[in-house]
Amino acid sequence: MSNKPAGHKARKRFGQNFLQDQGIIRRIVRAIAPGETQHLIEIGPGLGAITEELLDLCQRLDVVELDRDLIPILRTKFFSYAEKFTIHEGDALKFDFSSLQQQDEQLRVVGNLPYNISTPLIFHLLSFADQIEDMHFMLQKEVVDRLAAQPGESAYGRLGIMAQYYCHVEPLFLVPPHAFDPAPKVDSAIVRLIPYKELPHPAKDIDKLAIVVRTAFGQRRKTLRNNLKPLLSGDEIEALGIDPGLRPERLALTDFIQISDYLSSKQL
Known part of the structure; x- marks a missing residue:
């Protein structure tokens, strides 16, 4: 967010670009449309730009954050939400998202995913598809193009095929570089992935x-x-x-x- 704590710089090794455009933040939250009885999971909350909006609208929010320096910032910022806000320090690529599921509830996953881990992380999350209601991600536009690509298109390949096996893929809107601090060199985009309750074309294996x-x-x-x-x-x-x-x-x-x-x- 624009009220970035002094002394905390985005780290290249974590692929950090902090979202700060309030108009874009509100548009993302409207697209997610959190329900007051729903359980959301945010991957890489950063400085909590979207986190704050989600907490006001959902019943429970778990966040998974790898950068340990951000965790005390998040704890301090959202201390008044302690009853429904939980931080999990760890690598989302190795995280067992099924451990957050209570009873038979469906999880809703959101995140601003760094480019360097976006593809393996999406593959990891697809392994939990039957426990997830939907996923909303901010990704490099190139990755969203690959997720939604159809046969014959240059972006069509392994990521899109496997994502479309499990999910309906819906690109939503572009996010320009100036919405972030620091500004990335490429356009980003929001995508919605909705896992199928019944696979339209199930494979034998x-x-x-x-x-x-x-x-x-x-x-x-x-x-x-x-x-x-x-x-x-x-x-x-x-x-x-x-x-x-x-x-x-x-x-x-x-x-x-x-x-x-x-x-x-x-x-x-």
């Missing part, structure tokens, strides 16, 4: 699907025949009704599921 997608995009410029050679032959790909001469970005999610289901059946 999700681990197998992840391997197929990762292997297919190992070298983007090469064809499926070349990239998937460790898993199956060009003739086998063709027998599935898929052209082995295509590059991986031409395939839909359902095509990758078809390949992974074939491999699962082959190994039974």
